[in-house]
Amino acid sequence: MTSWRKGKSTSERGYGGRWQKARIAYLRLNPLCVLCQARGEVTLAQVVDHKTPHRGDPALFWDSSNWQALCATHHNVDKAMLEKSGRIKPTFGIDGWPTT
8 A cells, every 4th residue: 555645745645835834833722642641650741743644635644633732752752653554552650550
């Protein structure tokens, strides 16, 4: 299966000026990483992530109820792993019990 991204620029995938404005506005209202918050941590978000991958669908891309604020680590490592394998990397608290 060919990726919907293949051969397309960032702008062609929807991440041009309009997205950058929407992203900045969303992060102003949602400045903290939701996955860090779920673990009791406070980390500034840098990425507006699509909870359900849009795969080029403009309706899903622009549906702000499908957005979440994430830190770079959660977006680039954990979310990428989840999308590729269907599983998220387990993390553990200081007590040794899993947190996710």
